[in-house]
Amino acid sequence: MAKVKSRSTLKVWGDVIFAIFLREIKSKFNDKVGISWAVISPVSFIFALSFMRNTLSGGIDVHGISTFLFMMIGMTLVQFFLGTMQSTANAIKKSKPLFSFRQVQPISAILAISGLEFLIKLFVVVVLGVISYLFRIDITISDSIEVIFNLTKLWIIAVSLGTIFSVAYCFVPELNKIVDILTRPLFFISGTFMSLQDIPEKYWGYLTWNPILHIIELTRYAAVPQYGNAGVSDFYVNVITLLFLFFALSCYHISWKQAISR
Incomplete structure (x- = not known):
């Protein structure tokens, strides 16, 4: 007589997340250039604009940090x-047919899709590092642990907001x-092209509500301490990260059943 193998709830949940993860990889990279383009597109965009800005500025450092970095x-x-955030926001809607299976819940789709995005962007960072090495562009990171922490906090904020929007899109x-x-304005108000130190201090209050600006400036400071951390706060980022995470989990817990039934 065949023996029935029982699995714990945690094991089932992990298997579901892994299955959705594989499904997302296949759907995202279902053509010959799919997986390459997911890396080539952001890398080429980032590298081209960074190189252009570095050339136009004559290679002059920005408050102690190289223009390229x-x-x-x-x-x-x-x-x-x-x-x-955008991938997570579409997670529930994209995976809705799977929720007819009792073992599959929206949180599994959210974790699988956001996890794939994290791995893709991590690979983009590695490719940028390799390209910089090949082009002999000097990139030094003083505190790599802090950079990883900042990247993780940014990911948590993005997933939290994406989860809130994913539930809201159902309604x-x-x-x-x-x-x-x-x-769309995030590229311009998050310190992407301009340092907060280039803006008069009296206007900082209009920009420093944005946690992405804090994370970008703190990451530059972690990479090159000479850059400074004027106007930004690691404590503020930590509080905002926890608040967004708490609010996202609360919204999901309250309304996920109603969301997938619509």
């Missing part, structure tokens, strides 16, 4: 945030158009 950090983190599908419009 200054631009590369800003653009990489903003793209990382937007890509993760108001048109909301995604408003979110797209609201996120």
